[in-house]
Amino acid sequence: MSxxxxxxxxxxxxxxxxFITCGSVDDGKSTLIGRLLFDSKLxxxxxxxxxxxxxxxxxxxxxxxxxxxxxxxxxKAEREQGITIDVAYRYFSTPQRKFIIADTPGHEQxxxxxxxxxxxxxxxxxxxxxxxxxxxxxxxxxxIASLLGxxxxxxxxxxxxxxxxxxxxxxxxxxxFSDFAQKLDIPDVRFVPIxxxxxxxxxxxxxxxxxxxxxxxxLELLETVDLSQDLNTRDFRFPVQVVIRPNLNxxxxxxxxxxxxxxxxxxxRVLPSNRTSVVKRIVTSDGDLQEASAPQAVTLELTDEVxxxxxxxxxxxxxxxxxxxxxxxxxxxxxxxxxxAGAHYLIRHAGRFVKARVEALLYxxxxxxxxQVSVQELPLNGIGRIVVETTQPLFFDPYSENRATGSLIFxxxxxxxxxxxxxxTDTVFIDHDTPRAVSDAAGLLRxxxxxxxxxxxxxxxxxxxxxxxxxxxxKTVIIIGESAQAxxxxxxxxxxxxxxxxxxxYFLGFSSLSRGLASDVRDNRSEHDAEIQxxxxxxxxxxxxxLIFITALPSADAYTVERLKALNQPNELLVVSxxxxxxxxxxxxxxxxxxxxxxxxxxxxxxLLAEQHVIPDYCI
Amino acid sequence: MSTLSQLRQLEAExxxxxxxxxxxxxxxxxxxxxxxxxxxxxxxxQKAFYPGRLPFKLLHIDSTWKFREMIAFRDRFCSEQExxxxxxxxxxxxxxxxxxxxxxxxxYTDIMKTQALLQALKxxxxxxxxxxxxxxxxxxRAKERVFSFRDKHQQWDPKNQRPELWTIYNARVNPExxxxxxxxxxxxxxxxxxxxxxxxxxxxPLYFAxxxxxxxxxxxxxxxxxxxxxxxSGERPIEKTVRFRTLGCYPLTGAIxxxxxxxxxxxxxxxxxRVSERSTRVIDHDGDSSMEQKKREGYF
Numbered sequence: 001m002s003x004x005x006x007x008x009x010x011x012x013x014x015x016x017x018x019f020i021t022c023g024s025v026d027d028g029k030s031t032l033i034g035r036l037l038f039d040s041k042l043x044x045x046x047x048x049x050x051x052x053x054x055x056x057x058x059x060x061x062x063x064x065x066x067x068x069x070x071x072x073x074x075x076k077a078e079r080e081q082g083i084t085i086d087v088a089y090r091y092f093s094t095p096q097r098k099f100i101i102a103d104t105p106g107h108e109q110x111x112x113x114x115x116x117x118x119x120x121x122x123x124x125x126x127x128x129x130x131x132x133x134x135x136x137x138x139x140x141x142x143x144i145a146s147l148l149g150x151x152x153x154x155x156x157x158x159x160x161x162x163x164x165x166x167x168x169x170x171x172x173x174x175x176x177f178s179d180f181a182q183k184l185d186i187p188d189v190r191f192v193p194i195x196x197x198x199x200x201x202x203x204x205x206x207x208x209x210x211x212x213x214x215x216x217x218x219l220e221l222l223e224t225v226d227l228s229q230d231l232n233t234r235d236f237r238f239p240v241q242v243v244i245r246p247n248l249n250x251x252x253x254x255x256x257x258x259x260x261x262x263x264x265x266x267x268x269r270v271l272p273s274n275r276t277s278v279v280k281r282i283v284t285s286d287g288d289l290q291e292a293s294a295p296q297a298v299t300l301e302l303t304d305e306v307x308x309x310x311x312x313x314x315x316x317x318x319x320x321x322x323x324x325x326x327x328x329x330x331x332x333x334x335x336x337x338x339x340x341a342g343a344h345y346l347i348r349h350a351g352r353f354v355k356a357r358v359e360a361l362l363y364x365x366x367x368x369x370x371x372q373v374s375v376q377e378l379p380l381n382g383i384g385r386i387v388v389e390t391t392q393p394l395f396f397d398p399y400s401e402n403r404a405t406g407s408l409i410f411x412x413x414x415x416x417x418x419x420x421x422x423x424x425t426d427t428v429f430i431d432h433d434t435p436r437a438v439s440d441a442a443g444l445l446r447x448x449x450x451x452x453x454x455x456x457x458x459x460x461x462x463x464x465x466x467x468x469x470x471x472x473x474x475k476t477v478i479i480i481g482e483s484a485q486a487x488x489x490x491x492x493x494x495x496x497x498x499x500x501x502x503x504x505x506y507f508l509g510f511s512s513l514s515r516g517l518a519s520d521v522r523d524n525r526s527e528h529d530a531e532i533q534x535x536x537x538x539x540x541x542x543x544x545x546x547l548i549f550i551t552a553l554p555s556a557d558a559y560t561v562e563r564l565k566a567l568n569q570p571n572e573l574l575v576v577s578x579x580x581x582x583x584x585x586x587x588x589x590x591x592x593x594x595x596x597x598x599x600x601x602x603x604x605x606x607x608l609l610a611e612q613h614v615i616p617d618y619c620i
Numbered sequence: 621m622s623t624l625s626q627l628r629q630l631e632a633e634x635x636x637x638x639x640x641x642x643x644x645x646x647x648x649x650x651x652x653x654x655x656x657x658x659x660x661x662x663x664x665x666q667k668a669f670y671p672g673r674l675p676f677k678l679l680h681i682d683s684t685w686k687f688r689e690m691i692a693f694r695d696r697f698c699s700e701q702e703x704x705x706x707x708x709x710x711x712x713x714x715x716x717x718x719x720x721x722x723x724x725x726x727x728y729t730d731i732m733k734t735q736a737l738l739q740a741l742k743x744x745x746x747x748x749x750x751x752x753x754x755x756x757x758x759x760x761r762a763k764e765r766v767f768s769f770r771d772k773h774q775q776w777d778p779k780n781q782r783p784e785l786w787t788i789y790n791a792r793v794n795p796e797x798x799x800x801x802x803x804x805x806x807x808x809x810x811x812x813x814x815x816x817x818x819x820x821x822x823x824x825p826l827y828f829a830x831x832x833x834x835x836x837x838x839x840x841x842x843x844x845x846x847x848x849x850x851x852x853s854g855e856r857p858i859e860k861t862v863r864f865r866t867l868g869c870y871p872l873t874g875a876i877x878x879x880x881x882x883x884x885x886x887x888x889x890x891x892x893x894r895v896s897e898r899s900t901r902v903i904d905h906d907g908d909s910s911m912e913q914k915k916r917e918g919y920f
Contacts, residue, residue, distance in 0.1 A: 014625065244669060348790060
């Protein structure tokens with residue numbers, strides 16, 4: 001076999017390490033990456049020559065020296081500013097391993113980018129300037145790395161050349177970082193004293209400069225760090241991406257093994273249908289497999305005809321993920337629009353989109369001190385803990401146990417932008433039964449309506465379709481007044497006039513409600529409240545159905561009207577007062593004269609309905 | 621359980637990307653450029669949907685100035701692999717005789733490649749287009765997302781790209797917007813060659829050295845592929861044993877002198893020569909940051 005054969009086969013069979021580098025512009029991060037790429041002989045000659053030109057234009061290093069940082073900054077705007085503002089991916093390899101570097105900026109406002117780079121990384125290099133030691137930024141980087149579940153941390157104490165290669169400096173920094181890192185959940189932390197600029201302990205050990213350092217060089221550490229324990233091999237999770245059905249004899253479920261191991265003959269369960277079956281074959285275009293594990297992309301054929309669609313999850317029958325529509329998560333916010341409790345988003349999790357609502361923002365986390373802070377909203381780059389509610393249950397594992405099924409992104413339902421990323425934590429500390437943090441009845445009602453609207457299921461006929469057919473939209477009209485009899489009569493007349501105009505109207509008397517839909521309401525004290533709640537829900541439904549729904553509530557007070565208003569959301573209420581009300585401060589839309597003819601009063605209300613574009617002008 | 625080799629990890633990642641994109645898209649398409657990366661891209665797509673057929677067609681933007689061998693290879697490859705191919709050219713540009721000699725590489729590329737691509741994408745109402753770009757090809761591509769959002773003018777805004785975490789991709793778009801998806805993002809040139817080698821993937825013969833008629837222009841060997849090639853006064857084609865590191869429009873693609881007739885020999889040369897791949901593409905040399913500029917305008 002020729003040398004090239006050997007080279008190529010070795011290249012193919014290397015294993016892969018993805019890592020992230022954290023540090024600010026001044027920490028020498030770009031210089032370090034440049035050196036890793038350069039010394040592994042991947043800076044190609046013409047890139048070097050154009051680099052030489054650029055260094056003369058923008059370089060910050062001395063004349064004649066190559067500015068490695070310029071090699072890395074990809075985009076024009078960044079090159080001019082001299083700051084890396086986004087995640088860039090670099091590739092290099094040594095005979096031992098192939099490496100993918102996610103190069104992310106160290107600036108405070110770019111938590112988002114670091115989280116992005118860290119999300120796929122096995123390891124993080126944290127650069128510390130030996131002159132300044134552990135600074136706020138160091139802690140921030142380590143915290144984000146631990147938040148994203150990185151298990152290996154390589155702390156590179158850089159600029160040892162400026163610090164006279166002092167062992168004391170190195171040991172002090174190591175001690176101070178270790179003290180702080182105890183609070184983090186990172187099992188493997190190593191330290192290496194380097195000079196990225198001079199190449200000290202970067203690729204090879206430099207015992208002549210740091211005789212007191214007995215450990216490996218930075219690259220040796222990267223080449224040897226053991227990743228075999230990082231994968232979750234216990235819990236088989238297989239989100240189905242595509243159903244492959246080339247003919248009637250084959251039905252395969254294609255996806256990537258997210259974690260665990262699967263073999264033909266294994267008993268499986270499908271979520272959400274809960275159907276069980278057995279794996280018949282693990283199909284790939286290169287032949288069937290006797291076993292598949294993460295991150296292999298395969299196609300499963302089952303022994304039974306089970307109805308499975310894209311977005312379902314196949315798991316082992318005896319090892320199930322959590323199946324919940326309410327859970328807590330730590331979120332990193334990535335949108336200019338702050339995250340607030342009550343906001344609606346789409347969640348993308350394990351290969352499917354689900355509607356979600358942020359039920360509560362429990363607290364924010366100060367990224368510099370790692371302390372919990374009480375917040376009303378999370379801004380761009382904010383980190384916080386939230387309670388999320390979804391319209392369908394998610395099949396998940398806590399992020400700490402499973403990166404693939406414990407992670408999700410938030411997507412803005414209007415712009416479709418990715419607005420945030422979250423890691424699902426284990427339990428919900430706020431229970432369904434404990435009272436929510438709402439202080440009054442109005443708050444409770446608001447909460448109820450929000451929840452109802454979130455779950456509101458629309459049919460295939462839109463409000464616009466109904467408008468085109470009916471020539472009017474739905475509306476709820478409440479009539480109040482001193483005289484119960486006059487109010488009833490007025491409501492009925494309004495119904496009849498609208499009906500004669502070929503518009504869909506319906507009058508409901510209060511007694512019809514209390515003896516019918518609300519007849520099961522018994523509790524005296526809240527009886528009226530409960531009846532009003534039924535009426536409000538009914539008005540929401542009928543308005544949605546496109547009806548002009550009229551009801552007479554002669555003695556309704558402000559409280560009742562406010563409740564109906566809330567329940568009728570998202571539609572608006574039209575409140576007609578027949579004559580002036582004495583001693584009742586009810587928010588009315590229109591007041592008509594008590595002593596004017598009923599016909600003229602109905603005309604006035606029809607005029608208002610036309611003005612509000614509920615009904616067309618030409619009807620009246 | 622054994623650890624997957626890096627190349628099989630890349631393969632699995634690409635297959636995952638293909639399947640995920642198809643599960644999200646209404647009307648996907650694969651942008652096929654005939655080059656070696658496109659050959660790998662098609663193979664990965666076939667693996668992703670095996671034993672089914674590809675759930676999308678291939679689109680080739682024919683600038684009308686491609687090497688003849690490329691077109692012959694394309695037609696043979698697509699018929700052998702049973703791929704559905706759409707070929708689109710900017711007919712207005714063709715009618716007006718737009719060519720790289722009179723219009724310059726920049727304007728020509730814009731009309732016959734960028735505009736042609738935008739026309740075809742618009743006509744097909746595609747909401748998702750696969751492409752074979754790799755991050756290690758060029759500096760501005762190092763920051764490209766795997767799922768790259770394009771606005772309704774098909775433009776790429778480096779400041780308006782969606783954060784991309786884990787392997788959770790977001791291909792949701794509003795009408796007229798689209799995403800470009802790059803399943804080969806994390807592949808390097810060596811990965812591509814080794815994959816072609818072990819998978820025995822067919823590639824255009826122009827990648828291998830052979831005697832070809834060439835002229836020297838601005839330090840590059842340009843092949844005289846047909847009679848439309850404009851020769852400067854005193855310029856006479858000479859036969860040289862050359863090969864191409866990348867393939868594009870023949871008047872804009874430089875050949876390198878080489879005797880490499882096998883993949884092993886090509887890789888051996890690559891290791892020694894170490895001149896980065898795209899340096900033989902004339903269009904990348906239109907000025908500093910020129911690739912980034914073309915990408916903003918919609919070029920792949």
